[in-house]
Amino acid sequence: MVKRLSLDNISKFYALVAAEYTVYSPSQKGGLVSLEPKKYFDRYSLFKFQTIMPPKKVLLENVYDLESNPKEQKLAFFGIHLCDVKAIATMDRIFAKDPFYRAKRDDSLIVATGCQPTESCFCHVFGANKHQGFDLFIQEEHDGMFTVFAKSAKGVELLQKSKGKILMSASYQPIGQNQNEIDLSELTDAVENRRLFEQHWQGIANNCFGCGACTAVCPLCFCFDTIDRTDPEGGNCHRSRTDDACFFANFSKISNHDFRPENVDRLYNWYHHKFVRGPKENGDFLCVGCGRCITACPANLNIIRILSAIDNVFDRATN
Ligand code: SF4
Ligand code: SF4
Known part of the structure; x- marks a missing residue:
């Protein structure tokens, strides 16, 4: 209707x-x-x-x-x-x-x-x-x-x-679009190939504060932490869920072992989840191109430029 x-x-x-x-x-x-x-x-x-x-x-x-x-x-x-x-x-x-x-x-x-x-x-x-x-x-x-x-x-x-x-008929106006383009055809392969881009990721991580602002505003970031609260006097115990960010230094710490000890590991993991694990596990990228992470980033890191650079290097290395 x-x-x-x-x-x-x-x-x-x-x-x-x-x-x-x-x-x-x-x-x-x-x-x-x-x-x-x-x-x-x-x-x-x-x-x-x-x-x-x-x-x-x-x-x-x-x-x-x-x-x-x-x-x-x-x-x-x-x-x-x-x-x-x-x-x-x-x-x-x-x-x-x-x-x-x-x-x-x-x-x-x-x-x-x-x-x-x-x-x-x-x-x-x-x-x-x-x-x-x-x-x-x-x-x-x-x-x-x-x-x-x-x-x-x-x-x-x-x-x-x-x-x-x-109305018997009506059509949608196309949603306006800008010039920002990323070639998705090889993006998953390119992001997955961490070794080829080690310097690239390190360079970005050197400028990233690890503040997690990008994850807070992203419609498809949903990391959380579960916290158990016990009552030594015999009352109810609670298991709660609070939002968290994979950019935070202690997010990947389990029993004192940190699986992603460096900022570059955590930054890479964010991209890997969105552009490698996301499509493999959920059938789609964990990004809708809203651009909020760009607006929120205090270090002016820009996901469009980062992904385009990876695409270009991967293209040159494999063709
Ligand atoms: S552009 Fe993608 S990664 Fe950035 S906030 Fe939007 S959905 Fe998340
Ligand atoms: S908002 Fe920018 S500086 Fe903060 S964690 Fe994300 S990429 Fe790094």
Whole structure:
């Protein structure tokens, strides 16, 4: 189903969604735009630029007691972009058996919208600019009206209740893309071949602070730590889950042995997970080209330049 809605009716449509779901939508907070629970539509709800954090900040929240029963929730993500929608689809596969993830995701609703690419985006490289994976998509038209596409049964049910004209046909505007390109055809082989790029990785690691900012904002970084808290006086024990980062020095330490003792080992592991283990284990790269890691990095490290350089060297070495 497709409908044409005015801005006023989009605002009312938001209220319809909020009557049924806890809605997370881009919101202005402390001078930044972040994904926050919000009951009412405002000018940030269909924000064209990226939120600081992706939806994982809601779907993968820390769990205080892993033995407890997860509470089923009805969450809606309103106004998220297609790269974040694709990241959710990948997380759905990875966390398919995780009851705490499923309790938040199973009844959730995704209302996506278009975006404005920045110089850090490269979502088209991973096909993360395709119109798929959402329940509803809201497209702003040049005349100030909005076209709303419903793709799932729950999306259709909600859109039926909204005021607007049903359209017999409508098409998606292509999502704009910039010039950033990476050749994916040999990327996995190139990243896997650590020996060929030892100096390259070392050079990058020399400039990396190991701060983990890139992992915090990445929609497809989900390292966590489990912590046991015991009660010597016989009370309940708790096993909790808190987010962590493979960039942190103690992340790979087990029984006093550090499997990745140097910063270069941890940096390489991040790329290896995203571009080698990700496609092999999950059928897709653990990157959607959102560019958040570029924006967040205090050392100005740039994943596009790093991957392109590897691609080029690998190409020259093997051809
Ligand atoms: S690795 Fe960087 S560009 Fe890729 S999804 Fe994560 S934050 Fe976005
Ligand atoms: S944000 Fe930059 S400096 Fe910090 S860990 Fe990531 S790559 Fe290194």
